[in-house]
Amino acid sequence: TSNTPKAEESDNAPAPQAVAAGKNDEPGQKVRIGFSAPAADHGWMGAITKATQAEAKKYSDVELIVAEGTNDVNLQISQVETFINQKVDAIVLLPFDGAALTPVATKAMEAGITVVNVDREFDSPFAARTTILGDNHGMGVSAGTYICQQLKDKKDAVVAEIAGIDSLPLTQDRSKGFKEALADCGLKVSNRVAAEFTVESGEKAAANLLQAAPKIDAIWNHDDDQGVGVMAAIKNSGRKEFFVVGGAGSANVMRDIKSGNSLLKATVIYPSTQGADGVRLARLLVQKKALGDLVEVEVPRTVQLYAPVVTKDNVDQYMPTAFES
Amino acid sequence: MNDLLMMTGIVKEFPGVRALDGVDLDVRAGEVHCLLGQNGAGKSTLIRVLTGAHQPDAGAISINGEQVQLNSPTAAIQRGIAAIYQELDLVPELSVAENIFLGHEPSRFGFSRRHEATARAREILQGLGHGEIPAHRSVGSLPAAGQQVVSMARALSREAHLIVMDEPSAVLDPEEVANLFRVIRGLTARGVAVVYISHRLEEIRQIGDRVTVLKDGATVATGLDARATPTKELIRLMTGRSIEYVFPPRREILSTAPVVLEVEDLTRPGEFAGIGFTVRAGEIVGLAGLVGSGRSEVLETVYGARRAATGSVRVDGVPLRPGRVQAAVKAGVGLAPEERKSQALLLDEAVFKNITVSSMGRFASGGFLNGRAEREAAAQLTTALDVRPAGVEYPVRNLSGGNQQKVVLARWLLRECRVLLLDEPTRGVDVGARSEIYALIRNLSANGVAIVLVSSEVEEVLGLADRVVVLREGRAVHIGPAQDIDEHQVLDLVMEGSAV
Amino acid sequence: MTVEDGARPPEQTASTQATVTPPAAQRSTGLMHSGVGRNLGLVVALVLLCIVGVITAGHTFATGANVLTILRLAAVIGVVSIGMTFVITGGGIDLSVGAMVALASVWATTLATQQLASDLHWIFMVTTALVVGAACGLVNGLLIAYGKVVPFIATLAMLAAARGLAEIISDRKTQIITVNSFVDFFGGSLLGVPVLVWIFLLVAAAGWVLLNRTTFGRRTFAVGGNSEAARLAGIKVQRHTVALYVLAGLCCGIAAVMLMARTTTGSSTHGQLYELDAIAAVVIGGTLLSGGRGTIVGTVFGVLIFTTLNNVFTLNNLSISAQSVAKGAIIVIAVLLQQRLAARATSQ
Amino acid sequence: MTVEDGARPPEQTASTQATVTPPAAQRSTGLMHSGVGRNLGLVVALVLLCIVGVITAGHTFATGANVLTILRLAAVIGVVSIGMTFVITGGGIDLSVGAMVALASVWATTLATQQLASDLHWIFMVTTALVVGAACGLVNGLLIAYGKVVPFIATLAMLAAARGLAEIISDRKTQIITVNSFVDFFGGSLLGVPVLVWIFLLVAAAGWVLLNRTTFGRRTFAVGGNSEAARLAGIKVQRHTVALYVLAGLCCGIAAVMLMARTTTGSSTHGQLYELDAIAAVVIGGTLLSGGRGTIVGTVFGVLIFTTLNNVFTLNNLSISAQSVAKGAIIVIAVLLQQRLAARATSQ
Ligand SMILES: Nc1ncnc2c1ncn2[C@@H]1O[C@H](COP(=O)(O)OP(=O)(O)OP(=O)(O)O)[C@@H](O)[C@H]1O
Ligand SMILES: Nc1ncnc2c1ncn2[C@@H]1O[C@H](COP(=O)(O)OP(=O)(O)OP(=O)(O)O)[C@@H](O)[C@H]1O
């Protein structure tokens, strides 16, 4: 596999890459992998765990141990400690807070365990062998750029933003990228509200937002799961004067985009397969295999996933990797 | 022989205590059957077995000759048994009418008919001679006596054949007691049986027909004639010894003894006004008055638990900061409050902790408590006051009502007070312990403690106090030496407020 | 114990609070006063909030549409809070409300249920949600009344279990409602007022009648105020306790239906932290956490205050952190206000 | 004065020493029984959990390293729970513990504080955390004791405010600790046992002594059991209440230091939902939510049960949703077990 968004297609279409991947896929040494992630209190996070488990099931030589999702860094640290005690071969870790989990991840590395860092980055290069990241800043940029394109002639356009959990650094990154991209075309965020990544909070935030801004031209909503609620609120308000750009890329949203009769015109992908990729890489690392399409014989240190914009035109390409939330 | 109720061989065990150990009781229709016994003898427990609140471990109960199983309060209610419990079992947040009809509210399709309830409650209260208690007022805001009336009204609101009254007169003054007796006579005339519990033997003589005596959880005598049986005999049956039920001899108060407590022009609008009196070291001042005359309020205000609107309180000449309990305690004032359960006791705590709570400093060094010293000091007092069961580790909740009262008293006996304010110190206390408490109070005053005593029993006030203050509707209508006044004069004063 | 004493003005704590038998008439106006006074502070707090809203965002705040938005937002948590008022008045607590909402919403939106609903009638979805809510409440009630598990723990366990079950059933997917008749009905309006708001009003009114005008309500106060006294009066305390939790569960079922209509989904993430929101609304409304005193009107005010607060914040584009700090301060101010005003009203 | 003199002739007492009264010796063993019995169910629950752990994951569960892992996990929430035990025993509740932990951790890791700490001594970071915790507790206490705001609402407000403040101070960024001496000291071990675990043990021991052997503890029970009686007994109820919340805040400060050491960060997201975890541990340990009865040993067991449960779950790779359901069931079972065993032990 590679670090392009098309990576996952290999599973569905055993096309060219399958040769390389196929070799890697041959059962090898047994690998025990511990996986820990934040609480599945929203769709994307639930999808991460599900995709990870599904990926692990595909390999007869992988045993995945999944710890309870938690937003308490103390508990997550102890889960990693437990993995160390269990002497797993690798740990795939989506930390609630990257910095806070760094010491224990370093400890795991020191204990000879391969740590694969997913989504939220550690602050030490010694804490993980490989890091797989989404591109939060890039997401904001992509969304902003798309909106700029759509509104290119309207200089006083009203752009609103419905952010995710505001206390998370990733939300900050997304908003920053969004702001920067809008600034490039002379737009700014007029109204910003934050939800909590859940359908319900999305509906609430959107309902209030629609009151706050009597006229809107475009809305960027950070997360497609909360987006379900956002769309419900919009439908309820009966307003139609704007279009909506989503985030993350859930299957529901892609179907909406494909249907074309929704205010939702596009979404920016934030892959929910990062954990699954983490499992794959962890397996390769433990089995000392190389990454298929690279000449390099070692798995790269960092893999950053791309944040493309999905529109009606290219939605079919991304449908297969979309998560059912 | 028309026995309404027969209880035979009733046994009830609590963890560590056999509260009832084979009690027999038979009650006839239309009689007032008195139940006597020391504190902790098991009277209240027996009543709770009878009303289905406790399940007996052994024994049989039959009503009108038919063996019955009273396994819930509802079962007992359905059999026509109603009760006034010793611990007022009311819901403070509900109104008077709602409390009276709790469990059998007048209703239609589940909707309560509040007007009917209010009207009927008024009727019942009127019948009890207390039409002035507003039916819609929340019970929690009534004084103890008012709550007792509500309790009575509630028992009467059921069409009961048997009404049990567990120390109903403890919070009532003589006039109220007379009123209660009038009600009881009305009931018995209609064939209702009444089981009556009291520690005041004179009441037994006035109202009782037959007497059953309990001792240590067993029936020691039954079917005694309430009027004919000599007091000595009753006391001997209850206590196993004979007690001279008299007040200890009065000592002469030296007029040179320093004035310890000075109360001047104390006023709380709506409660009392212009109260002033002084207490010398070694003197006992009694406050007499009807229920509601504001005696408790005066004591609580002196203590700082309520803030006076005007007036001052001085201890040893130093004015107390008003509205501060701390200031009073620091100055050596102690209050044994009127309502033991809500104002005094830590129900889940051990007896000794309840006793030492106000004198903890004495058993602590650097904040650390010396538990052994505490227990020893407490044990000394509980032995002196004959608290049963005797262990100081026992949670106060499980003590009988009278024994709880003794624990409250013990707390203030332990504290070295300059001034002791006693509000109904012998409420619910049995005859044996009562004379011991009298002796203790006298002893304290002999040691120079200034004491203010509130009691609804005029006899007690006159017997113990050196001087008497008579209150009527929040005003002092008489202050003078106790020897110069007798019971009738006091009663006249509290009711008329006119000259002697 | 401190809980309640803390809330009372000092004079009242002293047990034998009374004046020398004031005439009945006088006392009854006192009661009237305290009846209004009890909620006066809340009214003032809400009015102040609205004034702030009008000043800072007048053009949008004071519109009919915005009022409806606030009411719609208040509706779901409002219904939950009505159920919570009963439980708390009865001396209990229910931490599982949010989880019950989630489970009910998930169960009522499974493929099978939706199939049934679209074949026959949406009433099947509603019934499912109500039954699931009531059943969870029943389990809570049985554990508490007959198993003697403290309410806090029993409902905490239900919180964990119900949310876990919701996740298992939904496979952590957001279940989208495709039964249009359902969405149309509950998403619609009646006489210009959203159906959801009607439901809230109905539940609140029914709750008020139930609590204040029926024997069930009287007994709830009794059970919460002094359960031993209630038992001795022949009230079946255990059965009543079960009924209270079933009622709370039922309210959660209703709330689930409302949430399903609003979001057109069922999800195991619905209703997060509703327990805190509902308890906060109930307590700020004047219901005693220790039981025995409860007010539906107060609860409704409590809910409105919290939702209006959020609305005003959003209209003003305040940062979430600043919102948080301000919220803390405003809660305290509202309570202090309420106390002082209530005390004054009662003492008059 | 003269209680001693007040005692009457000895024979009189002897003669009335009744037969109902069991001999003192017998009662004291009864009490012993109930003393052990009070925690017997918890011990059994914990042992059962351990047995399950050993059976299902023997090779790792029963290792010293794993035991230390459990203890390290227990340490932070354990310290918070000790503080919570005091507050609840004193008749209150504190919902703000998690937020106080977050605020203290953020404040103690600001650039300025870290600069001071690295220039002089890490003790400045520790002091900052403790002072911030205690100060928040003080505000809680003052609001509750003197402002008469119900504890639930006052601390809920503090929850919102403290977390908001933490976010503002940290600008929602995780603050990384660069003071190595701090991390080295608190991250280290003493006699093979992590310093964090030592701190937990110390706090628990100190808490036990304070609650059971000092006048402060005795007053706590009195205030929580019957605050009116405590007031009339001459206890400064308000001042004591303030002290209890300050104590809880202080414990949160300590927990913040521990969490900082464990994560080498300060963050406004630290300590999420600690309020529920801590209250659950305290209540499952046998402390009465209504106040007046509390046990430090029970709380420690409560914390250990929850953390061991988490550990066993992680080791056994149960599906996450199933874990949730199982957790609910296990909590209920533990409580029921505890009740039955405690009842039996007392009745013997
Ligand atoms: N729930 C209980 N648990 C344990 N012991 C109890 C309980 N209730 C009562 N007891 C004990 O049973 C005995 C009888 O108590 P009871 O209340 O029946 O006495 P009483 O005759 O009513 O006394 P008093 O005149 O003081 O009211 C006492 O020793 C008391 O401590
Ligand atoms: N039967 C009653 N109904 C209604 N209110 C009453 C009744 N009796 C008293 N009160 C009110 O209670 C207040 C104080 O009563 P309280 O019982 O404390 O007085 P007291 O003189 O201390 O009598 P006690 O000896 O019973 O304590 C009175 O001012 C009066 O307003």
Ligand SMILES: [Mg+2]
């Ligand atoms: Mg009794």
Ligand SMILES: [Mg+2]
């Ligand atoms: Mg009185």
